[in-house]
Amino acid sequence: MLQGPYGGLDKDKPLIRLPFTHFAVGTVLLALTGLLACLALSLLYHFEESTYTHCHVPNYLPSISASISLVPERYIWRCCIGLHSAPRYLVALAYFSFYWGRFARRRLELLLSALALLCGLAENTGLLLLTYVASTETYSVHKNGFIVFIASSQLHMLITCWLWQVIKRHCIHPEEVTSYRWKLRIFMFNISCCIAAAYFFNRHNKYCESGIYTLFALCEYMVVLSNMAFHMTAFLDFGSKEVMVATRPEDKRY
Numbered sequence: 120m121l122q123g124p125y126g127g128l129d130k131d132k133p134l135i136r137l138p139f140t141h142f143a144v145g146t147v148l149l150a151l152t153g154l155l156a157c158l159a160l161s162l163l164y165h166f167e168e169s170t171y172t173h174c175h176v177p178n179y180l181p182s183i184s185a186s187i188s189l190v191p192e193r194y195i196w197r198c199c200i201g202l203h204s205a206p207r208y209l210v211a212l213a214y215f216s217f218y219w220g221r222f223a224r225r226r227l228e229l230l231l232s233a234l235a236l237l238c239g240l241a242e243n244t245g246l247l248l249l250t251y252v253a254s255t256e257t258y259s260v261h262k263n264g265f266i267v268f269i270a271s272s273q274l275h276m277l278i279t280c281w282l283w284q285v286i287k288r289h290c291i292h293p294e295e296v297t298s299y300r301w302k303l304r305i306f307m308f309n310i311s312c313c314i315a316a317a318y319f320f321n322r323h324n325k326y327c328e329s330g331i332y333t334l335f336a337l338c339e340y341m342v343v344l345s346n347m348a349f350h351m352t353a354f355l356d357f358g359s360k361e362v363m364v365a366t367r368p369e370d371k372r373y
Contacts (some may be wrong), residue, residue, distance in 0.1 A: 135364040140354055143210075144351075146206040149202050150347055153196045153198070157196050158186055158340075161185070162181065162367065171185075172327075172332050176332070178332045178333050180280055180336040180337060182332070183336075184261065185337055187250070197250055200246060201247075207243045207350070208243060210350070211240055214239070215236040215347075222285075226284075234278055235278040239275050241267055246268050247264075248261075248268075269342075272309075273313065276349055279349075280299070280303050283302055293330070298355040312341040320332075
């Protein structure tokens with residue numbers, strides 16, 4: 120016997136139900152795959168163009184900006200970051216909701232939670248800006264997108280470590296202590312790499328020494344990879360949660 124289009128469906132069943140661990144891993148893998156693919160293609164097929172420096176000194180690694188400005192690397196990077204950006208916005212909102220529940224009566228932490236949300240949104244927006252406006256297209260826009268990304272990323276990590284230090288003092292689950300420790304370690308590594316990258320970049324521009332821009336590029340890779348690792352700690356924070364898409368009760372058909 121044939122049934123109508125809704126006859127065999129469970130109206131209370133979520134349309135999509137995904138463990139948060141899979142959601143977090145998939146989101147980070149999109150960015151990681153895009154980065155590794157762009158760097159590999161640049162080294163294999165566009166070595167001269169991607170490692171070119173303004174003062175013509177030997178350089179052996181492409182910067183990320185140089186790599187993602189080439190073709191087809193540009194389109195691979197844009198595709199991966201575009202797909203990964205929507206989940207990143209969702210995770211930022213999920214953390215704000217989590218903090219709001221944990222710090223309901225602590226005004227300072229609530230203000231920091233709101234600031235962490237703004238930094239998370241700005242970080243992702245800056246990443247989209249530097250992604251979709253290549254350094255070879257409009258350098259000033261690409262540069263400003265990079266500055267927004269780095270500044271908001273550092274501030275977001277700092278505030279997050281502060282909030283999780285408070286959570287650690289009143290922790291309910293041992294995973295919260297583990298999460299705080301990993302966040303702190305990754306943040307310290309990230310900021311160390313940022314300082315090193317800035318040093319090598321300025322030294323290259325000032326003295327044009329052989330191989331210095333290569334060291335800058337290597338530090339830049341570490342900054343981006345540690346940023347991904349920091350966001351991957353959501354795996355620990357929401358490991359028991361699920362991401363669901365469901366129909367609201369008032370929208371269900373009976």
